[in-house]
Amino acid sequence: MKIMVAVKRVVDYAVKIRVKTDKTGVETQNVKMSMNPFCEIALEEALRIKEAGIASEVIAVSMGPANCIDTLRTGLAMGADRAIHVEATGPLYPLSVAKLFKALVQLENPGLLILGKQAIDDDCNQTGQMVAGLLGWPQGTFASKVVLDKEKQVATVDREVDGGLETLCMDLPAVITTDLRLNQPRYATLPNIMKAKSKVIKKYTPEDLKVEIKSDLEVVQVTEPPKRKAGVIVSSVDELIDKLKNEAHVI
Amino acid sequence: MQKWRAARRLLRYSPKSLFDPRSNPNSEHSISRSASGFAHCVDGEKYHPREFPPHIEHKKERSLWNTTERGLERTSRIQYRYYGSLASKIQRNPSFTTLNSDDINYFKSILGEKNVIEDEDTLLSANTDWMRKYNGSSKLLLQPRSTQEVSQVLKYCNSRRLAVVPQGGNTGLVGGSVPVFDEVIINVGSMNKIISMDQVSGVLVCEAGCILENLVSFLDNEGFIMPLDLGSKGSCQIGGNVSTNAGGLRLVRYGSLHGSVLGIEAVLANGDVLDMLWTLRKDNTGYDLKHLFIGSEGSLGIVTKVSILTPPKLSSVNIAFLACNDYFSCQKLLFEAKRRLGEILSAFEFLDNESLNLVLNHLEGVRNPLPPSMHNFYVLIETTGSDESYDKEKLEAFLLRSMEAGLISDGVLAQDINQASSFWRIREGVPEALMKEGAVYKYDLSLPVEKMYNLVEEMRTRIGNSAKVIGYGHLGDGNLHLNISTPQYNDRILAQIEPFVYEWTSKHRGSISAEHGLGLMKANEIFYSKSHETVQLMASIKKLMDPNGILNPYKVLPHSIISYS
Numbered sequence: 001m002k003i004m005v006a007v008k009r010v011v012d013y014a015v016k017i018r019v020k021t022d023k024t025g026v027e028t029q030n031v032k033m034s035m036n037p038f039c040e041i042a043l044e045e046a047l048r049i050k051e052a053g054i055a056s057e058v059i060a061v062s063m064g065p066a067n068c069i070d071t072l073r074t075g076l077a078m079g080a081d082r083a084i085h086v087e088a089t090g091p092l093y094p095l096s097v098a099k100l101f102k103a104l105v106q107l108e109n110p111g112l113l114i115l116g117k118q119a120i121d122d123d124c125n126q127t128g129q130m131v132a133g134l135l136g137w138p139q140g141t142f143a144s145k146v147v148l149d150k151e152k153q154v155a156t157v158d159r160e161v162d163g164g165l166e167t168l169c170m171d172l173p174a175v176i177t178t179d180l181r182l183n184q185p186r187y188a189t190l191p192n193i194m195k196a197k198s199k200v201i202k203k204y205t206p207e208d209l210k211v212e213i214k215s216d217l218e219v220v221q222v223t224e225p226p227k228r229k230a231g232v233i234v235s236s237v238d239e240l241i242d243k244l245k246n247e248a249h250v251i
Numbered sequence: 252m253q254k255w256r257a258a259r260r261l262l263r264y265s266p267k268s269l270f271d272p273r274s275n276p277n278s279e280h281s282i283s284r285s286a287s288g289f290a291h292c293v294d295g296e297k298y299h300p301r302e303f304p305p306h307i308e309h310k311k312e313r314s315l316w317n318t319t320e321r322g323l324e325r326t327s328r329i330q331y332r333y334y335g336s337l338a339s340k341i342q343r344n345p346s347f348t349t350l351n352s353d354d355i356n357y358f359k360s361i362l363g364e365k366n367v368i369e370d371e372d373t374l375l376s377a378n379t380d381w382m383r384k385y386n387g388s389s390k391l392l393l394q395p396r397s398t399q400e401v402s403q404v405l406k407y408c409n410s411r412r413l414a415v416v417p418q419g420g421n422t423g424l425v426g427g428s429v430p431v432f433d434e435v436i437i438n439v440g441s442m443n444k445i446i447s448m449d450q451v452s453g454v455l456v457c458e459a460g461c462i463l464e465n466l467v468s469f470l471d472n473e474g475f476i477m478p479l480d481l482g483s484k485g486s487c488q489i490g491g492n493v494s495t496n497a498g499g500l501r502l503v504r505y506g507s508l509h510g511s512v513l514g515i516e517a518v519l520a521n522g523d524v525l526d527m528l529w530t531l532r533k534d535n536t537g538y539d540l541k542h543l544f545i546g547s548e549g550s551l552g553i554v555t556k557v558s559i560l561t562p563p564k565l566s567s568v569n570i571a572f573l574a575c576n577d578y579f580s581c582q583k584l585l586f587e588a589k590r591r592l593g594e595i596l597s598a599f600e601f602l603d604n605e606s607l608n609l610v611l612n613h614l615e616g617v618r619n620p621l622p623p624s625m626h627n628f629y630v631l632i633e634t635t636g637s638d639e640s641y642d643k644e645k646l647e648a649f650l651l652r653s654m655e656a657g658l659i660s661d662g663v664l665a666q667d668i669n670q671a672s673s674f675w676r677i678r679e680g681v682p683e684a685l686m687k688e689g690a691v692y693k694y695d696l697s698l699p700v701e702k703m704y705n706l707v708e709e710m711r712t713r714i715g716n717s718a719k720v721i722g723y724g725h726l727g728d729g730n731l732h733l734n735i736s737t738p739q740y741n742d743r744i745l746a747q748i749e750p751f752v753y754e755w756t757s758k759h760r761g762s763i764s765a766e767h768g769l770g771l772m773k774a775n776e777i778f779y780s781k782s783h784e785t786v787q788l789m790a791s792i793k794k795l796m797d798p799n800g801i802l803n804p805y806k807v808l809p810h811s812i813i814s815y816s
Contacts, residue, residue: 014668016471030566032639034667070640074666187620187663187670190573194651 001111038116077188098130128177138170387430406522419491427770459490496546498766503727573662574626599727
């Protein structure tokens with residue numbers, strides 16, 4: 001069975017984000033970029049499944065401009081067997097990504113498609129669900145535990161939901177999106193980095209996959225959230241009640 | 252009667268607050284033993300460390316002891332260094348006066364009631380160093396808010412001959428930041444304003460009480476970094492860093508503070524304010540006196556403002572955590588790194604297997620980056636440059652080549668900032684892990700790189716199974732942090748360590764204190780690394796700048812050299 005993993009190149013999680021002065025987006029020049037943390041977890045899970053003997057190959061996929069190759073190299077250094085880069089300039093929204101994945105899945109026929117639950121730059125949390133819908137596959141999102149049964153070709157997924165944990169059982173092929181507590185991703189060791197140099201990265205364009213990228217969304221403005229105002233220390237309970245009643249209008 | 256009562260109160264006070272839980276349970280009886288021990292005090296004659304009588308005093312606890320002669324006229328208090336060592340008797344200098352209520356009222360009139368602290372609990376933490384090794388008995392903590400206030404306080408203390416201890420973040424490791432007896436603590440922590448930042452030249456001017464980590468965050472917004480980085484950055488203050496010439500993790504790239512500090516404003520013992528706060532990169536007009544204050548550990552003046560040259564923040568930081576089989580490989584790796592990584596190398600640290608085990612055992616959330624297997628040494632290499640892909644390629648090429656050459660047996664490369672921080676956590680967490688393990692004897696030595704680890708191995712053979720010997724440090728600078736960890740402080744083990752470690756270092760023309768300074772711990776050991784003539788000149792300078800000797804007494808210079816009038 002092949003596993004396809006989606007990885008995205010985003011601004012590093014630890015970087016302090018700054019909004020561009022023209023408010024069209026976030027500053028990405030000269031800022032450290034790395035693999036989306038949830039995608040790291042997704043790749044780690046795929047590697048563990050392969051090491052358990054249930055899968056034979058892990059393919060890392062990334063979409064975007066040429067510098068996505070860096071993220072794919074990281075994925076290969078972690079242990080993915082090969083990579084696919086879909087080169088597309090211009091913004092790629094979740095629906096376009098989902099359509100591209102549908103085309104790739106039809107080409108490669110993986111038994112499992114694992115994605116991070118969301119990307120930390122847009123926080124969409126849509127791609128996994130959309131792909132599953134387009135493919136007609138079952139989906140286990142916000143996975144905090146994944147157990148695969150090779151013979152029955154079934155995946156049991158524990159999902160982190162608001163009320164607690166929900167366990168779903170689904171037939172393969174399926175789509176899984178990973179949540180934080182699923183695993184702790186491994187580091188890229190030097191021997192693996194060395195091996196990664198000889199691994200293949202195949203390039204496609206949206207035209208090759210016969211997918212039309214049209215964005216029906218337009219980012220109008222990006223602003224910082226309003227700064228938190230300082231609190232006020234009140235001197236008595238009466239003053240507190242007065243403020244709650246007359247200023248905050250909550251009682 | 253009053254003095255006697257006060258002294259009695261101190262004696263009763265001492266068992267509760269000055270005793271460390273880790274001290275020897277037999278300590279109760281030492282008080283009576285010390286009575287006879289007093290007969291022969293070292294009375295501050297000139298001596299050479301090796302001539303010392305090798306008797307060891309088993310003093311495990313502090314005892315403030317009061318001998319009353321001829322009624323209650325004189326009290327002489329003898330202080331024992333907490334963990335005991337050869338020649339550990341220091342006498343309180345009788346020429347210093349003691350605090351009285353007039354003094355306190357005067358301080359309150361200058362600084363305000365809030366900034367004159369006599370509260371016992373606050374004083375307890377200000378009197379104790381980070382390692383909980385040194386305990387002073389100061390009764391007063393002052394928190395001036397401006398240079399003017401520092402000046403007024405010092406002027407007064409000088410006129411009254413009240414000894415003072417300048418204090419910042421109190422993170423020093425040689426007992427230099429806490430009182431030995433009842434010196435007044437002057438803590439500059441309230442002076443924490445950032446005065447200016449020049450975007451073009453990169454010069455930052457700030458007050459001495461700014462916490463290093465806060466400066467780093469501020470500079471981050473401006474696009475710069477601090478030229479020094481140390482594990483204590485969350486608490487240490489820049490005034491203290493400058494006063495101790497702190498080294499840290501980035502020295503191999505940005506050099507020492509003697510190079511990065513462009514100007515200092517300091518207050519002398521008599522209250523005079525010395526404004527040398529220039530922000531010029533080049534200024535050859537006369538003797539460059541600021542260098543006297545950098546590294547003199549508060550004994551020549553209190554630093555109140557600093558102007559420091561900050562390097563621009565470069566976008567590409569890469570870090571690798573590597574394993575080597577033997578120390579020779581670590582050395583060769585350093586040699587190769589300096590050549591192949593060249594200008595982008597920004598840190599080169601090493602730790603031995605025992606250090607890593609300590610960290611993994613004691614610190615939470617820390618995991619071994621390398622797949623578990625036996626490695627003897629670990630090296631941390633950091634590169635900082637302006638082009639991400641170029642640097643990564645360079646680093647990868649260097650690492651793969653070193654691996655092929657057999658210098659590295661395994662390694663990992665951090666892929667994002669979180670992974671990078673976790674590698675640093677391992678290296679920076681070793682002192683913390685040591686503290687959690689038990690008592691620790693800490694040595695900070697500069698040695699020729701080829702010989703560095705020989706000392707660790709020799710110490711291990713010497714000590715045997717009674718204690719754990721670990722070595723780690725700034726391999727890039729030839730700086731070894733030798734630590735011996737025992738469950739409790741133990742004079743027998745100390746006798747096996749000192750003076751062997753100092754003699755060994757001296758024999759190889761190393762420094763007995765690479766970056767920690769001398770403080771109280773090594774004041775009398777200076778001769779292992781400096782000649783008599785040099786130390787004599789230092790004493791003359793001290794006498795010139797601080798004739799009454801009130802600034803941080805008993806520290807930095809040996810007690811035999813400093814003679815008080």
